[in-house]
Amino acid sequence: MADFRGFLCWTPETAAATINTEAVSPSRAVFLATHAPLRIRRAGLDGRAIVSDGPLIDENTVLKDFLSLQSDTGALLLPIVGDSGTGKSHLVRWVRENLPPSDKYKVIYLEKAKTSLRAVIDALLADADSGALAQLRADIHRFTDGVDSATLSRRLVNALSESLAATTARDVPQHARPLAGPRGLTVVLQDPHVSAFMLGQGKFIPRLAEQLLQDRMDGEPDRPMAFTMDDLPTDLLDLHRAAQVTIKLINVISGNTQLQQAAVDLLNQHLEAAVKRVASLGAGRLQDAMLQVRREYARKGKEIILLIEDFALIQGVQKDLLDAVIEAANRYGSTTLAPIRTLMAVTTGYFSDLPETALTRVRATAGYVYNLNVPFTRDDRGESEITSFVGRYLNAARVGRDALENEGGQQVRNPCETCDLVSRCHEQFGVTSEGYGLYPFNSSALVRTIHATAPRNDPYAFVPRTVLGSVIRPVLVDHAGALKEGTFPDTRFRTQFPTADIDEPLSTDVQEVVEAEDHLDADRRKIVLEFWGGAPDHAGALPSAVIEAFALEARTFSGTSATPRQPVRVQPEEREKQQAETETTTEKLPRSLQAKVSAVEDWLTREQVLPQAVASDLRTVIATAVAQRYRWVNPLMREQTQATIRSAWPLNARVVSIEGATENIQGADTAPIKFKRTARNSRYLRSVLLLKNGQPAQRAEHVRRLSTDADRYTASLTTALQKNLQITDDDLVLGLRAALIGAALAGLAWPGMDEAELLAIAFADGRSWARQDAADRESAWSRALEGHLQYRTPLVERLRDALGVAQGEGKARMIDAARALPLLRRAVAQWDWQVTGSDIPEWVKKAVRNFADWTDMVEAQNASLRRKLDGIRRHHPRGTTGAQVLAAVRDALLAAVDASIPVPLAIRAEITERLARAQDADWKILNQLEDDLLRAEEPEAPEAARITAAVRDRGVTIQVISGLLQASDAWLTTALEHAASRTNTHGDEAARGVQELLTEWRSLSAPEEDR
Incomplete structure (x- = not known):
């Protein structure tokens, strides 16, 4: 009998080849097979601002509007506006694919991937056969064939410089006047040193030159649309190599943000003129060509349909093209130019920079734009739309690109219909209204992963490109191996999909039960419970198919039913009610303490970074508790001052490390006290905060745990103190050896002596030592002895403090022989001083200054x-x-x-x-x-x-x-x-x-x- 364990109804290779994040990438068949309705709003205009309160419409309405709206000038301009990835290009392509066949129309389609000058001109002038237009095409071909990107980059800089040199103070705002004219921004571009910076790898000019010459390849990131402040040479390390006039102007710009923005604006304003200059498109040549095209098609009785997938990327021809498409077709009662309908995708930011003439044309005809920045609200989460969109792509991934193209994309087969697991799969993982199974997702997992990848400032946003590129492809392609091996979802999944602020996390109660009772896969089960289970209120709330598919142990958890329930998505109002109930239970706490307790809860349930102030409070309480319980008896040691303790046992991450807290400090990875992000630790740490602020702990066991931890980590404190004071066993062995060799120099110690005698001599301060045979000693010997005796007293005092017993902070009065003797035996195992300086404790170094020559x-x-x-x-x-x-x-x-x-x-x-x-x-x-x-x-x-x-x-x-x-x-x-x-x-x-x-x-x- 078939089961879900390790089940894949797709292959990663097929999914990768089929699911594309760009509207221009898939074939027509794949495009039609995966198309899902977009969220589109007719939005009015208030000046340049887009009014958000318009009706929601579908693609068919857009197509109907586009073909039926009439303009009294014969020139219709309809912008599709949205942020990157919202589906603008997708909508333009959908319109193209669904245009009714008609001899009435001449369709000109400017693809997003074909934005080189050659491709744009060829598309605009296709089928136009006049000599002037043929000459323009030939000129553009000759230009693009005869220049490389490096040469074009230099020409663009020179053309920009020439254009900027012609500006006057009247052409710029008052604050930007230092940038105008022949001694303005143009001198920066003319300086060889600065121009080399602007032509460097990754800068805008070289990338633009590449774009003008080459079409965009599949998978290539979005191309730049304009200069930014990063392209200004304001941080040159070797600016001194530039000319003095250049240095002076750059220094002025560097210290003035307003002037920097003015410089960027000025460069962008003259960019198109520079492109047209180097491409021989100056003096409105393209505009004239487009008007000529319109005249030709007017004579043929055709209407032009112009579809532009991304207007911002048509560098160098935008203004002329806009002027040509808004030019009135009807003049003096007759039609001299072919009517033209233009549907163009444009980003929100670029739309606000469109020339006023174009905006006037929009306002005068349709009076609205198609706005794709339409998030799901709290009342309208659009889960059915999300599942429908994703379901089509999941089905396409199962069928595969080759099969879809063979089938033509119209009647797409559904592999779920012939699957042995279909009933159980659709029942427990879910199915779209079109009949496409959601496996390996379910509705809850889809919504949560999409929320996790949405912008934090717009958590309900549904950006198709992001959903495909950051959710669907990674799970089907990157995580397929883990799913097959029974290790999905793993920590990589959790890192990719953190809990969104708008989603309810898995509660601490449920996490604690899972951690206590699932000893095999607690971490994975918690992820599955939150994403596929919808963060239920008990640990057993997972459908059996989900448990089986993800290779989890089927078991009953404490306080739960043996029969799992379907995941229930908590409604926003229900979540607010639960939150209000929680706040009621803690309303007696000071507001600041409430915030800290909540931060620890979010640290666990939402995997948020623990705020520094909260982490500091926790580290202070726990580290201090250990220090206060220290007895100085195991091993026997002189009691140290608080300053010494704090130096060895700081109240920071070097002592108490908390997973998920900011710990940019050396030594945090070897901290003796570590807290993993677990439910048990979350509850404990919340109690620690309460205890610190004079409140009762959440559980009595937490008080006992704090006491137990204080005793448990005393050995770690001992190690830290010994390391900080340089009195580890290794340090003390060197100290004892130094004391014995010093005594040997004085004629009081040598190999083979009784251990009791050696121990007594090692701790003698040597104040009364003097050799009777000094006259028989070599000078080097005498110097070494003299140097040692000068610093022997502090050496011996450190040994006594480390190995002695004292009252309070007084002097050591008795030596801990039980600890000292083993160290003494190690010290006398060799009577030489083969030690490098870095290994010698600081308190030993002065007393052994000449010991390197001992042999x-x-x-x-x-x-x-x-x-x-x-x-x-x-x-x-x-x-x-x-x-x-x-x-x-x-x-x-x-x-x-x-x-x-x-x-x-x-x-x-x-x-x-x-x-x-x-x-x-x-x-x-x-x-x-x-x-x-x-x-x-x-x-x-x-x-x-x-x-x-x-x-x-x-x-x-x-x-x-x-x-x-x-x-x-x-x-x-x-x-x-x-x-x-x-x-x-x-x-x-x-x-x-x-x-x-x-x-x-x-x-x-x-x-x-x-x-």
Whole structure:
């Protein structure tokens, strides 16, 4: 058995080829098959104004009027007036297609798509065989064949310039006099720099030139009819390149809107003259030709029927053509020119600019125009007319262009008649009076989609071109795939067709039920309920065929009947009654609060943008509730000031993001608190507004939800605070590592130490730190330590604030070790500083200014220590004791005294002092240093070994021992030389004793195998 699921009774390709938005595009067969009666009003004239209170008529009345009205001059002019897309061209074509065949008439038809000069002249002069007319046609052909659009554009600018140069102050209003004459607007056009701007891509002149040379193609957008302010060179970035007189005039125009409009008007007034000049149509040549045409047909006894689909697009010949068609046929009691009946489509704006002579002719003959700007009123919604119009196009899309053309378009077959689903389809989706099914629309969906695409200032307007191009074609062509796949209508449909102000939206109550109970397709079901269901008062009000066609789950909803009802369109008066009842329930609220609550309702039901003031109130309440509930205990953290909290947790979209609110702010897409456009959220947000203003919430659960949300998002506030204060886990790991490397520079921390010791050292402010071995430190090491200690206190204070516990806003008094220890372990996992500047928190940067060279400093310091140790080992090899070295020095000193070798008092005092200091030194430190260096110097030594060797503070031992050995070695070397001198000359026994002592001293420095 056939069903509706994924059912298409058309193909997208056929629909696209058949449904045209332009009256000139379809063939005669398609045109006749899709024609539906237009809304036409006979409208009188009050001066140039169109009087709106005239009778509604149909196309047949227009045709009858056009053929029967008599003009005492033999020249009838009937304008069809309307905005773009209202069907003006369609009506002109309908008249053409329905003109009764008659040898009495000569029909001249100017199509909207054929507005090139060549096409217009050929159509006007067709079948006219005089030599002058043939010459005119030949001239136009030669002109259009021999020029391209770029050349024609330049010629048009030059012709405009010449025409403007001939103007005088009397030709323009007083305020526009600076634009007249040879030093007026013409100098702007003559300037090469400015003319290049006016000839740029997209400007009016090049587009006009293209239009004069080429007919309009199918699908091409409407062509420009005149200059606008955008075509004026008032915003040139490099105006300085223009001539001074040009610069001066442009500056005057740029600062005066009234003068800008005058310049546009002046250009448009001289545009036709410029076109005629470049096309050799000057001096009324076309008017004379048309009058000659009329004379020829007068001799043949014919009456001319002139049909113009869009008068505004016949650039360059409008004035001459008007003058020719209103020229009286009857003169001095005889007919010298063929009578002419002109039916022309013209836009509302262009109609008001018609020459007074033409308007006089209209007023003097028919006295009215055909006005197509006829909207549906609240009392006259014209739903039957809408469905009839659309039904014809839906049927044509099912039949297809080729079939329609084969059938001739008169007797159009109806595929619905042979469809297996016809009964159910027509019953539940609807059918027109002509028998055409509305599927995939129904009456409600049609009206709502048309309202959604109508101008906001005229919501009841029915613009055929808009209906076809923005409603019918998109659904049949663009959405066909989604319908077949069971995903129609989707979010794209909702975006294309927002709820119109004049239509009742789907209520919050129904949306809430759908969201709660339809877990598969809540969003799609809500769209279907609103458009196809007519926004009913319960969620089950959808016909079974609609549910099936759109692949929705058939189910019964809470509080609804299992049997769906047909969609009911809410009448305007009923909607006003419902609105009045709603207002009564909230009448006790202040007016401003009522408006905000209503705005949240419209945000949901009409998908309107949430006003900024309302969104701001909601964000303030919700974000503040989270901040006020914050306890500063998970994790433990020092309580921050309100200013700090507000900086990290601003009352804007970076914290609370609301779908459908204006959120042009960076970070809104990652806001921790997000509200989707749902019925549940709509009710909740309305309650938030009420609570903010001291009113009870709509539901008690909303108060609980606000409290729950305040607790729920505390983790997000923690993250925001940590990020804003730069105390995230990653930041704190860098801070702890900086504190530990700083302590290492001070000789207080190195790899492998106990975690408790490292933790204590990391939080020490370092105010009392000073290395005892400062003299043994490299200069770079000392500078790095000094720089770090200068900024260590604020570094440590930030660590304490982030990882400590305080009372109120006081200093941290206790460290949260449970959180700190894991971070410490991450920090000591690597004892280097391979960090880029952008990754370093601001509060760390000053304390690590020289840390980038940390690895080099370690290597340099170890090399320095190796050199010092090697110097000591020359006089104190490993295996000898400090006591032996001290005894050797003392014995040498005493022997020298006994041998009468001179020992200056200063040297004796220095060595004696150094001996005393060395006596108190810990000589074992030398072996510890050597062991550390040996481990650091192994080929595969770990980084920890190198760092440990470099950072240990070994006090003054190295400096004291090294100083003693160096001073003793220098003195004893001098004493040895003196003793040797005495032995060689005198054989002094005492001197030989000194030599023996010195030899013993030397032996302390010799390698062990040589001793």
